[in-house]
Amino acid sequence: MESTETAHEHPGGQAMAGDEAGHEESHAHPRYMLVWLWLALLTVAEVAIVWFAFLPRVWIVVMLLFMAVWKALLVALYFMHLRFEPRRVALLAASPLPLAVLLILAVMMEYR
Amino acid sequence: MAGAVTYYAGRAPERGLAVYTQKVGMWVFLASEVMFFTSLIGSYIILRFGASETWPLPGEVLNIPVTAINTFILICSSVTMVKAFAAAEVGDKRGTRLFTLATALIGSTFLGVQILEYRELLHEGFGPSSGLYGSTFYTMTGFHGFHVFSGVCCLFWASWKAFRGGYDNRAYKGLEVLGLYWHFVDLVWIILFTVVYLI
Amino acid sequence: MATIVAEPTGRPVVREPHELSFIRKYIFSSDHKVIGIQFLFLSLFFLLAGGLLAMMIRWQLAWPGQPMPLGSLFPETMAPDGIMLPEFYNSLVTMHGTFMIFFAVMLLLVGVFANYLIPLQIGAPDMAFPRINMASFWVAVPAGLIALASFLVEGGAAGAGWTSYAPLSAMPEASGVSLGQQMWIVSLVLLGLSSILGSTNYITTVINMRAPGMTWMRLPLTVWALFITAILALLSMPVLTGAMIMLLFDQTIGTHFFLPAEGGQPLLWQHLFWFFGHPEVYVLILPAMGFTSEILANGSRKPVFGYHAMVGALVSIAVLGFMVWGHHMFQSGMNPLLATSFMVSTMVIAVPSAIKTFNWMGTMWRGNLHFHTPMLFAIGFVMLFVIGGLSGIFMASAPFDIFIHDTYFIVAHIHYVLFGGALFGIFAAIYYWFPKMFGRMMNEKLGKVHFALTFLFFNLVFFPMHTQGLAGMMRRLYQTTGYEHLEGLQWTHVLITISAFGLFLSGMLFAVNFAWSLFRGPKAPANPWNATTLEWQTPSPPMHGNWEEVPVVYHGPHEYSHPDVADKDWLAQNERPDVVSPARP
Numbered sequence A: 001m002e003s004t005e006t007a008h009e010h011p012g013g014q015a016m017a018g019d020e021a022g023h024e025e026s027h028a029h030p031r032y033m034l035v036w037l038w039l040a041l042l043t044v045a046e047v048a049i050v051w052f053a054f055l056p057r058v059w060i061v062v063m064l065l066f067m068a069v070w071k072a073l074l075v076a077l078y079f080m081h082l083r084f085e086p087r088r089v090a091l092l093a094a095s096p097l098p099l100a101v102l103l104i105l106a107v108m109m110e111y112r
Numbered sequence B: 001m002a003g004a005v006t007y008y009a010g011r012a013p014e015r016g017l018a019v020y021t022q023k024v025g026m027w028v029f030l031a032s033e034v035m036f037f038t039s040l041i042g043s044y045i046i047l048r049f050g051a052s053e054t055w056p057l058p059g060e061v062l063n064i065p066v067t068a069i070n071t072f073i074l075i076c077s078s079v080t081m082v083k084a085f086a087a088a089e090v091g092d093k094r095g096t097r098l099f100t101l102a103t104a105l106i107g108s109t110f111l112g113v114q115i116l117e118y119r120e121l122l123h124e125g126f127g128p129s130s131g132l133y134g135s136t137f138y139t140m141t142g143f144h145g146f147h148v149f150s151g152v153c154c155l156f157w158a159s160w161k162a163f164r165g166g167y168d169n170r171a172y173k174g175l176e177v178l179g180l181y182w183h184f185v186d187l188v189w190i191i192l193f194t195v196v197y198l199i
Numbered sequence C: 001m002a003t004i005v006a007e008p009t010g011r012p013v014v015r016e017p018h019e020l021s022f023i024r025k026y027i028f029s030s031d032h033k034v035i036g037i038q039f040l041f042l043s044l045f046f047l048l049a050g051g052l053l054a055m056m057i058r059w060q061l062a063w064p065g066q067p068m069p070l071g072s073l074f075p076e077t078m079a080p081d082g083i084m085l086p087e088f089y090n091s092l093v094t095m096h097g098t099f100m101i102f103f104a105v106m107l108l109l110v111g112v113f114a115n116y117l118i119p120l121q122i123g124a125p126d127m128a129f130p131r132i133n134m135a136s137f138w139v140a141v142p143a144g145l146i147a148l149a150s151f152l153v154e155g156g157a158a159g160a161g162w163t164s165y166a167p168l169s170a171m172p173e174a175s176g177v178s179l180g181q182q183m184w185i186v187s188l189v190l191l192g193l194s195s196i197l198g199s200t201n202y203i204t205t206v207i208n209m210r211a212p213g214m215t216w217m218r219l220p221l222t223v224w225a226l227f228i229t230a231i232l233a234l235l236s237m238p239v240l241t242g243a244m245i246m247l248l249f250d251q252t253i254g255t256h257f258f259l260p261a262e263g264g265q266p267l268l269w270q271h272l273f274w275f276f277g278h279p280e281v282y283v284l285i286l287p288a289m290g291f292t293s294e295i296l297a298n299g300s301r302k303p304v305f306g307y308h309a310m311v312g313a314l315v316s317i318a319v320l321g322f323m324v325w326g327h328h329m330f331q332s333g334m335n336p337l338l339a340t341s342f343m344v345s346t347m348v349i350a351v352p353s354a355i356k357t358f359n360w361m362g363t364m365w366r367g368n369l370h371f372h373t374p375m376l377f378a379i380g381f382v383m384l385f386v387i388g389g390l391s392g393i394f395m396a397s398a399p400f401d402i403f404i405h406d407t408y409f410i411v412a413h414i415h416y417v418l419f420g421g422a423l424f425g426i427f428a429a430i431y432y433w434f435p436k437m438f439g440r441m442m443n444e445k446l447g448k449v450h451f452a453l454t455f456l457f458f459n460l461v462f463f464p465m466h467t468q469g470l471a472g473m474m475r476r477l478y479q480t481t482g483y484e485h486l487e488g489l490q491w492t493h494v495l496i497t498i499s500a501f502g503l504f505l506s507g508m509l510f511a512v513n514f515a516w517s518l519f520r521g522p523k524a525p526a527n528p529w530n531a532t533t534l535e536w537q538t539p540s541p542p543m544h545g546n547w548e549e550v551p552v553v554y555h556g557p558h559e560y561s562h563p564d565v566a567d568k569d570w571l572a573q574n575e576r577p578d579v580v581s582p583a584r585p
Helices: A004-009 A011-016 A032-051 A057-079 A087-094 A096-111 B021-050 B064-089 B093-123 B131-163 B173-198 C022-027 C032-062 C086-122 C130-149 C179-208 C221-252 C266-300 C307-321 C336-364 C373-396 C398-404 C408-438 C444-470 C484-520
Strands: none
Touching: A032 A057, A032 B064, A032 B173, A057 B064, A057 B173, A087 B021, A096 B021, A096 C221, A096 C266, A096 C336, B021 B131, B021 B173, B021 C179, B021 C221, B021 C266, B064 B093, B064 B131, B064 B173, B093 B131, B093 B173, B131 B173, B131 C221, C032 C086, C032 C130, C032 C408, C032 C484, C086 C130, C086 C179, C086 C221, C086 C266, C086 C408, C130 C179, C179 C221, C221 C266, C221 C307, C266 C307, C266 C336, C266 C373, C266 C408, C307 C336, C336 C373, C336 C398, C373 C398, C373 C408, C373 C444, C408 C444, C408 C484, C444 C484
């Protein structure tokens, strides 16, 4: 099933060892359909929250943001294989995020 | 003496990130894409934060159900993309062909729905010059759409290559790198959908 | 001698089996060396163009309202009877900044030297993505052409300053420039694309293409500087691109991002622009710092003092450089808390900058100094960078900055860091690497005269601007007459303008030297400067693919006057330890 090259391309594969998807054949391939199901469920949940809105708006915003980050992480970690790459790749991928947050928060302070 | 000059002593040369070059390149490029979308989405967040009283509530202007379905469509295309890569990696040429073409077609569907949405909104009189909401909405979704369009073009090219048997368990890097781009575009849409349509 | 445990063999370089056609070899080439040289000619052209614009600006400031020499060549819309119009003056100021910053200095530093040096210095046969590299050049060319062509369209070239503050830049009815401003935007969006493609390439190449044994701490400081620069450009350029696109939409399809009448935010433009603009400042100086470090070590025949501290300083300047953009906006009425934090973070940058300066002095200290032309320019860089850096600290302080905001003090500062700093570094680098690029030496005597005149006239031009600024001379001012507080300053404008003409002419001396040496210079040996880094260990100019076989690196980057080596005062990075003649048996 798994060629030697696959093992070579995923040197961070041992990160999988302890986690719930640690089957032999899914070493390089997590259960993509499971991730897909999660993404679909979260999308439904997001829309549902907006439609059945009786909570305070701040709560809704926080919950929506939480679910958006969750979905984004699912895509990045499993579809983009960040979970199985060396940690330095994840660091490279995450490097612009502090800058993005800094830019947005600093400019928002102009309104305070 | 020997300590003064640092000699190469048979140590394996540093292999960078221990990841093949095309993949590193794509991740580096995606880092700059993150900053590009930061400038667009960030401007939206900032402008909206400054005018929160007058901003229309979700669903007042935009059609949430249609876009929710469109979001689901794009998520599906991500799954087929990753399936195409997985098929190529184990040498399943039929699966590679099927899933690559499916990704391209589903991506085109997303674009089609977006074009219909734009037409509908323009018809209702909501255009890029309709206040800050219109300005930010069209700029953000438009540039996301442009990225989807570029991705779809590459995907059709990749499908053509797959049908000619260009991908197998030794040559799947191109699909993985294209997949990274495609998932990134999906990821941006996930953020955009929440921030623009739902909040 | 230490015994070599395992002798790694160099991999043979894969070469194209057939001869390439002229077009593939020199025009649409994917060889990083050819692309670097293409960038060199493109950016030197823009250096000349930007210089000519500066001469016209200086003429107007010294003798306002007088017809320019050759002024009759200009059409009525620019300079009727040779007397330039205020609108044309605005375009000149804007395009001088745009040409110099984006097309001359940035392309010289990043386009030329990152392309040419990175693969050679890390021992790679080419860039990681040669065809993307070619694309990055062929996107920069139309960008430059569009910027040039904008002078010819109706309304003239962009006139809102190189910073293009909104709403002036977003409202054609206010600035009188419509198409020119849009062409400016399109040009810089293309240049941003070129820069992102290039940076992606440089970063990937440095990460993944290093020769065996070329560890991170054996990278020459030039490569370190170019690597950090590429990261800065990669993460800041897209923000400018996004802002530019919004500005373009404001002008063309009626959006309201930066137009306050419709609820837009002019300050948002300033924030986005300077979020790019400040890292850009470091894009323009860090590579010059890298060249200087390397050339000072070579000219002093000593290793770079404090190599690790130099690398650390580069990295911390880059990180801090992203947190200080607000110091360009103290005057905007920003949140005082925000202003204070920008002020503090800016002052902190003085620490790594000082580390670098002292390490340069430490490198030269008690060295066996060789004053070849590159060395002279490198020393000039250090001296002028100190002046520009110190005035930068003045400006970091918000109360003082509010006093000198938009005066000639700022103009003096930016020229001390961008001309005295970046351009001196570039001249040093061109004199230093010209033999490698073209296989011929540049004329040493002319080079020294060029240095002396440039150094003299540079200071005569830009030092008095500090005083002018403190006396209240406003930046981008068209007419110096008619202001009571400026009347006593007019003679300084004349002095500066005459010196500026001298500066331009000494630049011409460089052009002559460059052109003459290109064809008539004496043939250069592989290693004319007795330098240690890898690019000197292959013929000048290197063949396609750079190496006979991929070099294996055994030593640090700047091993000059090594105590273990007897017969020479340098130790190349790829010299096998068992063939070096030992000083003590």
